[in-house]
C-alpha cells in the first residue's frame with residue numbers, strides 16, 4: 001500500500017524495522033496528490049543591505065515600482081562598463097543576515113504558543129531561494145544542490161553549500177554571461193524609484209550589494225517556516241494592500257519569437273518564476289522581454305495565481321502540487337533524519353538530477369554555518 005510520505009516508498013526491504021529512511025525519491029509521480037496546506041505567508045519583518053552590504057533592521061532599500069507607460073526601449077547594456085558595482089559572489093554569507101534579523105527581533109517570534117523545547121516557535125529557517133530550489137527539484141535536469149542542515153534549540157536551519165559544478169561555472173563565466181547577469185539589475189533601475197514620489201534614474205550606478213528583504217512566516221503541511229527573500233519593489237499606491245501583496249517581482253527574459261520558444265518559456269522559466277514568487281506571496285511579476293542586444297522590446301505582467309492556468313495547454317508540463325508535495329516530504333525527511341540538537345553538527349543533504357536525495361553527517365567541519373555569535377546570543 002502507498003505510504004503517506006514518498007520517502008517511505010524508497011526504503012529497502014532489507015532495512016531493519018524502525019530504521020531511518022536513507023534517501024528520498026524525486027520522481028514526479030510520487031508527488032501527484034492533493035495540493036498540501038500552504039498558509040498565506042505573513043510578513044513578520046524586513047531588513048535592508050546597503051551599498052557596502054551592511055545590515056539595517058528597516059526598509060531603507062525598499063523601492064517603488066513606476067510604470068513606464070508607453071512601450072519601453074530600455075538598453076540593458078548601458079552602464080555595464082562604467083556604472084556597475086558588482087557584489088562579490090565569492091563571499092558566502094550563508095544565513096548570517098537572517099540570523100542577525102532574528103537576534104534583533106526575537107520578541108516578535110517568541111509567541112506564547114511556542115513549545116519550551118523550540119525557542120523560536122518555528123520548525124525551519126532558511127532563504128526563500130533555497131526553498132525555490134526544493135520546489136523545482138522534481139523537474140530539474142541540469143543542476144544538483146547541497147543543503148546543510150543543523151538543529152539548534154528545536155529549529156532546523158537550512159543553508160546552501162555551493163556544489164563543485166556551480167563553483168566551476170561561476171569561476172569560468174564568459175564575458176557575455178557576466179554582462180547578461182547585469183541586465184536584470186539594470187532593468188530594475190529603469191522601473192524603480194528610491195522614494196514614493198520620485199522617478200527612476202536610468203543614469204545612476206547599479207550596485208548589486210544593495211537589497212531589501214522581507215521576512216515571512218507561513219506553514220507548509222505541518223512544517224512551520226520562517227524565511228527571507230529579496231524583494232525588488234512595491235506598488236507605490238498608498239491604497240495598495242499590505243505586504244507581501246503589494247510587492248512586485250521584476251524579471252527579464254529573451255523575446256519570444258517562435259512557438260518552440262514560447263513552449264520552453266512556459267515549461268522551464270515560468271516554473272522558476274512561479275516557485276520563487278508563490279513562496280513569499282508576491283502576487284505579480286513584471287517581465288521585460290529583450291532582444292539579443294539587450295534592448296527591452298516589451299513588458300508583460302504575470303499574475304502568480306494565473307500561471308498554472310497559463311501552462312495547462314502545455315503537454316507534460318510542471319504542476320504546482322508536485323512542487324509543493326515534494327518540498328513538504330523533503331522537510332519531513334529532514335525532520336526525521338536531523339534529530340541531534342547541536343549547532344556544530346551538520347547534516348549535508350545532496351541531490352543530483354536523476355538520483356535520489358541522500359545525506360551525510362559532519363561534526364565541526366567546513367560545513368558548519370551557525371556562527372558562534374548567534375549560538376552564544378541565543379543560548380542566553
Ligand code: 0WD
Nearest residue numbers: 093094097127128129130160184211228229230250251276
Ligand atoms: O543562494 C542564495 N539564494 C543565497 C542568498 C546564499 C546566501 C545569501 N543570499 C542572500 C543575500 O543576502 C540576498 O540579499 O540572497 C538574498 C536574496 O535571497 P533570496 O531571495 O532567497 O534569493 P533568490 O530568490 O534566489 O534570488 C532573489 C534575488 C535575485 O533576483 P532574480 O530576479 O534574479 O531571482 O536576489 C538576488 C538576485 O537579484 N540574488 C542574490 N543576492 C545575493 N546573494 C543571490 C545571492 N547569492 N542570489 C540571488
Ligand code: CA
Nearest residue numbers: 232249250251
Ligand atoms: Ca528580480
